[in-house]
Amino acid sequence: MTSVAATRLRLPRLAAVPLLLAVLLVLTAIAYPLTDGAARDAVSWTIVVLGSTLSVVHAGLARRARTALGLLVLVAVTAVAFEAFGLSTGIPYGRYTYSDALGPTLLGVPFLVPLAWLMMAWPSWVLAERLARPVRPHRRGTVRVLAAAGVFAAWDVVLDPQMVQAGYWTWAHPAPGLPGIDTVPLTNLAGWLLAGVVLMALLDLLVTRTSVPDAPRVGPAAPLLALGWMTLGGALAHAGWLGLPGSAAWGAGLAGVVLLVLFLQERRARASSR
Known part of the structure; x- marks a missing residue:
């Protein structure tokens, strides 16, 4: 049996690993609004570790090990570069x-960042x-890069108010912000869009150059489950338990747009196949 054939036989079994990580991520995220203090900090760390592990594992199984390693290095370098520059200058986030x-830096x-x-980058690219x-x-x-950058930034619209509420970071000048969100400035959204375009352009190039032919x-079920729950589930938690109705509305609205596009695409595909 060739190594390629052996790999294909192993993939159905290995495909359960990202799904298991996604389910664990969802269960841990459910626990977030039900905890506080040190317990909530531990839940936050667990969510991020599970989500980042899911991204690397799924990238390796869906594309190849080189893609997973490249994803890890690319995102780490880009994140530290943007965040360190942002902390020093206030550009591009404010x-x-x-x-x-958040621990060691x-x-x-912080390493958690x-x-x-x-955690956010790979599911955003997969959806795009x-x-x-x-x-x-x-x-x-081009559409893939722009869509991935938009999803990447939209995810932060839900995440950032939650992290500010938890005391993980603070904005010097939180106004003006999106309607209903008074703790995070619009400059942050602009910064995430810029960072997203840069990161997703590099990630798209990486995937193109490292993916196997087939x-x-x-499938994309695991990262899409993680992305869907962290946005829609996050919106539900913001509205019901965390007292963040503004970010809840934005999260539900942005997720609704994506779901509508996916629904229309599926409907068109079915119509054209008849």
């Missing part, structure tokens, strides 16, 4: 400071890859 609750950036980027499929081939790459070898 002025902010991290609390000591590198260049002033690049892991959070990793799906959204861009109906686009003409010569435009698909990729993806496993």
Whole structure:
């Protein structure tokens, strides 16, 4: 049996690993609004570690080990570079400071932050890859990068108010912000869009150059489950338990747009196959 054939036989079994990580992530995220203090800090760390591990594992199974390693290095370097520069200059996010609750740092950036980027980046790219499929081939790459950057930034619209409420970081000038969100400035959203475009352009290039010919070898269910729960589930937690109705509304609205696009794509695909 060739190594390629052996790998294909192992993949159905290995595909359960990302799904298991995604389920553990969902269960841990459910615990977040039900805890406080040190217990909530532990839950936050666990969510990020599970999410970042899910991203690397799924990237390796869906594409190849080189893609997973490249994803890890690329996101870590990009995250530290943007965050360290942002802390020093206030560009592109605005002025902010991290609390000591996030633990050890590198260049002033807590280790948890690049892991959070990793948790968010791969599912954003996976969803964007799906959204861009109906686009003409010569435009698909550009649409994929822009869609991934948009999803990446939209995820933070839900996440950032929650982290400010938990005391993990503080904005020097939180106004003006999105309607209903008075703790996070619009400059942060602009910064995430810029960082997202840079990161997703590099990530798209990485995937293109490292993927195996028959990729993806496993489906997108695990990262999409993580992304869906962290946005829609996060919105539910914000509305019901965390007292953050503004970010809840934004999260539900942005997720609703994506779900509508996916529904229309699926409907069009079914109609064209008849």
